[in-house]
Amino acid sequence: MTNLSFQQLCRVAIAFSLLLLSACGSLSDLKNTVSDRLFGAEPANPPTELTEIKASYTPKIDWEVKLGETARYDYTPALEAGYVYGSNVEGDVVKVDVTNGKEVWRINIGEPISGGVGVGVGGALILVGTNKGTLNALDVSGKLLWKSRLSSEILSVPRYFDGKVIVRTGDNHIYGIDAADGNRKWVYERSTPSLSLRSSAGVVVDGGAVYSGFAGGKLVAIRADNGKLLWEASVAQPKGVTEIERIADITSLPFVDGPVVYAIAYQGRIAAVDRRSGQVVWNRDISSYNGLTAEDGKIFVSHTLGSVYALDYNNGRSFWRQGDLINRRLTTPLSMGTMIAVGDLEGYVHLLSRDDGKFVGRVKLDDNAVMSIIAGNDKSQLIAETRGGGLYAVTFK
Secondary structure: OOOOOHHHHHHHHHHHHHHHHHOOOOHHHHHHHHHHHHHOOOOOOOOOOOOOOOOOOOEEEEEEEEOOOOOOOOOOOEEEOOEEEEEOOOOEEEEEEOOOOOEEEEEEOOOOEOOOOEEEHHHOEEEEEEOOOEEEEEOOOOOEEEEEEOOOOOOOOOEEEOOEEEEEOOOOEEEEEEOOOOOEEEEEEOOOOOOOOOOOOOOEEEOOEEEEEEHHHEEEEEEOOOOOEEEEEEOOOOOOOOOOOOOOOOOOOOEEEOOEEEEEOOOOEEEEEEOOOOOEEEEEEOOOOOEEEEEOOEEEEEOOOOOEEEEEOOOOOEEEEEOOOOOOOOOOOEEEOOEEEEEOOOOEEEEEEOOOOOEEEEEEOOOOOEEEEEEOOOOOEEEEEEOOOEEEEEEEO
16 A cells, blocks of 8 residues: 555545545635635644844834734735725735835725725726625725726636736636726636635736736736637646645745746646746646745745745745745745845744845744735835734844
């Protein structure tokens, strides 16, 4: 009999429990259960204990704002024209002055918000989606401009591009919405597999093309003006014995850099794809749930198990690996000049040296998992949001 690793045994046990659940639950409930079992609030294995570091940068929490409850949704704040925008599950949209953390306004849209905030037209258009599938557009003062009812809950950040709002729904539809009145211009539809991970992965819009990853390791490019498919690329191929082991979904945002778009799949691969042809330039086996970023010849990846990698743009070769954050459920890395920042499940933000991956700074925000981090006003500041609804501005000097 073939010996199974501990991880494989865990996956088999999960798969068996899912078979039992599928007899009494809806498909949506089943997908939520898959994601909760793999990436729920309680880690399957204890996170690595942190050890003392020799810090080169001193953190300062500039300000903190309580946004409100997040429930099971993933939120990403947005920074535009000197203001930070956040949201909560109770339906509040909050505008905050990035210089001092003071609330400019807080309005309620009347439905639970289920994804991050999108901002366009220099802050004149604020966009949020709800768990009822309603896309809401607000003006700079928080006044409702229009609503558009879509096919499913909106778990991702709506994006503004060239007079349109591009948004993805939970049933794998991508919509092009007129930014002036909320009317639907086009829709790209994709079938939903019976078993996939629930994620807040949305779209990236660049150069007139919309890029998005899907279940089964597929990356697509569609036209932003009419929603027509340009190409489809295979980032990863499902493999394994059980259905759980065969999940190879792209659950994070792709990253566009010049002529190449990078994407990574859970239990799959990272791939560099030619933007013009959709041909895979290179790939290598590596798994990530939260994704990657790239800058100046290096790709930075948060591995599913907790390591942080720096890879070569040209071939995916590893420059370094930071392995002291295992099972800490890291956020997508944020590039901050000479530093890389990642948040973890215990409310810490870690700073790593861009050159060798060594720890150069650390700060604890609160006792809740860090959901997302974005760039602040300059390379020394970041904005972070935690699972407890805390919004923080942190400067590292």
